[in-house]
Amino acid sequence: MRTVAVVGASLAGLSAARSLRKRGYDGRLVLIGDEPHRPYDRPPLSKEFLTGAVGEADLALERDDEDLAAEWVLGTRATGLERTERAIRLADGSRMRADGVVLATGAAARTLPGSEGLAGVHVLRTLDDARALRDELARGGRLVVIGGGFIGAEVASTAYALGLDVTVVEAAPTPLAGPLGEVMGGIVSALHADHGVRLLCGVGVKGLSGERRVDAVLLEDGRGVPADTVVVGVGARPCVDWLEGSGVELDNGVKCGADGRTSLAGVVAVGDCANWYDPYTGTHRRVEHWTGALERPDAAVATLLAYGATEPGVPRPPYFWSDQYGVKIQFVGHAAGADSVTVEDGATDDRSFLAVYRRAGRPVAVLGMNQPRLFTRWRKQLTAAAP
């Protein structure tokens, strides 16, 4: 293999590049990214970066002394992949042939139809998004967050700390019920009320009002919530449009095996754009978490370098964290298949506890609030018990 191209220069792309070098690949390595920035860390964008506690230099994912001997093609979008020559077409009209391709284009924030061109309306995915939102939040006033998922909740928590008047609107009856289940979703989202942040659940958003700048969020029940700033936190969609017609099978992202292999030889997918086969559940899952984007590229790179002749190791169960209102939330495993959830330590009222999800008596997921030590032990146990 003489040339490997990594498309998407963020956490998963960087991890793949590192893994290639660590595994002894010494050929040409090209990283292509449509953002002008070197790889940076996204989690702080909804947390410390918005408050100003960390600056742009702190977001860098690379170490100062790090040199991957790679060519960086930044600020340039990949627009197509030609299957026969595994050539990548770029927006500047150029074309690059590669022996191996790592797809790491991540996901993009979903927007609210009809909000285009209205000032004061934000999404949060990129550094540029975060810069704009940070400047807006610094003006204070009333913030309405549409979507009570993790990003929405973190923005609400950060804005509350900055002294804004915050309302969260969530279409589902309970926020976070998808990832955490009804009961625990309710307990975690009770953090909003603890801090006087209004949470309106079970009501959809009809639209936004305002001439040039947003002034209210209109709800489907006819209410209007006055707003100076709106953050739309309604999830992300995988950035795979550019792969249409390439022969790479797409289905909620790039469909791939547990080892990252796609339907095209010599092409693997990693990170938020990848819909991995999950041996735990026997289904494909797109896991949009930081730790997966960091760890799983190594398996995909091993597949790529071995021309597919590897047995994938069993990945650790998916893990993520969130920080809201000063509380550390950690979750590992799969809540979806659970038939019971019990609090094993601490008390939910104290917002310091550990809860275990079980299926037919066997632990399948663990949630911790402010319990890093116990959580780590349970995470170990869950990993050891995995198939």
Add this chain to the structure above:
Amino acid sequence: MMIPACRLADLPRGEAHRLDIDPPVSVFHTDDGELFAIDDTCTHQDASLADGWLEGCEVECPLHASKFDLRTGAVDAPPAKLPVRTHEVVVEDGMIYVRVSTRAPNLPPCVASRLAKGPA
């Protein structure tokens, strides 16, 4: 400075013991029976590495998965970028002692600023 940590018999393999000095230091007893001491605070944010995941000669931070090598203090991958200090461990008469390094620690910004302000 030699600081007594705990009795060797009280620190099972696979466990860590944190010394509440400033900044805190932790002693790790690996599954292979080796002892190591490193700064307890992750260099990324305020997390205790004694709460982390010990595997071989590495401890994984309990929050964001950066791994530190107990032998060298080196960190493997982001989000942490700086190593932790390592300290010498001495066992005498069944007691574990730590000789704390005189180098400057790499504390995360949030902790460093708190320490700079002095005790609250």
